[in-house]
Amino acid sequence: MANLAVYIETGDGGKPTQASIRALAQARRVSEALGASVYALVPSATEAADVEGLSVRLGACGADRVLICSPGLPGAVPLYDAAGPLLEALVKMLRPRLFVFPIGDAAVQLAPMLAARVLAEFLPNACVDTAATQPPDGEASALWLRRLHADGRWQQSLDVLAADRMVVCSLVGDLSQQAPGGSDVEVDTFSSPPSRPTAVQTRSQPRGFDVTDLECLIIDDVTDVTEAAEAVITSAEALRLWGLLCPSRLVLMGSQLSEMAWVLLPLNGRVGVCQRSGNKPRTPPGAHVVWKTNAPDASAQLWQARPVRMGFKAS
């Protein structure tokens, strides 16, 4: 039976991050299509008392088996110096078909390095497409990873089952596709192999805001739909690259758009473009949004959206 491995990043209090939960849910969905086992790897420091709660949480989100590293790895960067030997050992042990990283630090610091070290295929910021048909030849496959390039023109597709080697990817989660799993989960703890004792993290400082759980990203100051779509994609790529957010929806609101339009792009599932009308900014009902402009001195602010109706003109 094939194995799927999911790297679980933990935040404050040792709780898995939202991006990790979404990646795990995506892996669960894939595993049901393939009949594979899902291994959740928790390499960061965890108190013994938290192990049970963590395993129950991960089991409920789709893990068949939870692997917890004890003692936990240091959170210092270079991350691969600390976590690389562990990941490579796990790859040898589990031989996963697919190694999934959530959007975030690990996806940028660890995933490409692991792929290069074990000579795996690599596709970042991908979305899962199960039981799809791949144009143009119409050849069917059970599992595709797809990714839209930042320039909005290239679409990359990777057939996981046809690849002759392991595939490492970072998955863009989707809240609407969280797969409920059972709570029947096995938990293993293991000690990490020795890491390279060279890296020293000196100090860190919090950024101004943390928008990891953001539902919508709204971008303004574009003048046409093509530019709008490109701005959304580029911004989303950059933000994901920085691990800043993992939104389930991206909405571009163009106050200077000459037409009412929106586009649907397979970047993180869906990207919308719409236009506000009148003098009032129109924000999606009930959503926490970030208002982002392309002005050089603009700064992102967290907005509590007002329940307003969005007006659309017939195209």
Next chain:
Amino acid sequence: MKILLCLEPEAGRASQTAARLARGVAGAQIVWISVGAQPCRLSAFAGAHEQIDVVDPALSTAHPMLAAVAAATLVRREAPDLVLTGVRSDGRGLGLFPAAVAATLNWHFVAQVADIAPAATLAEVLVEAASSRAEVKVPYPAVLACVPQADAGGGAPGDGPRKQLTLADLELDSKGAWRRSTDWFTERVQAPKPTMVRSPAAFWAAMDGKKP
């Protein structure tokens, strides 16, 4: 100190940031290399003391690891203290290239680098992490992948000699292990077709993956 810049032929903003950071290191000897199917589009870009283009048509369809191995071969020849790249310098936007260079050389690797302050035996780098910024000490030699910044700038003209190599000059074979099979990996130049809706309900339904 010797710094080697690995740029993709398109030289995006992250690569320009890497070039700016390299130029900011006082007294650094900068060697600029570019690996791709075409020469780097920016001539005299990095203010480099030496400029090397590795150009081979096979790189346009090869696995990104091939470009990384070619770059690593040049890095071994030049023996720099630091290698700076853009965070996605493979031209395909995968982000594999910088890590693959580090993995091939077995050097330290840090991505999302926003600033560097080199010292005698290590570099202090500013890493833009998910919800924090971290100052990290990275021993030499290391590969640092830089994040794009708005004020990357164009840079002073380079006055060093520029030469062009091929994969064969580096004793690399594009038809070997680094062939990327189209059996499982495809790229197509086609933007997704927009779908139009006429109501908020249809908008949000479509955003949730339902047909409007």
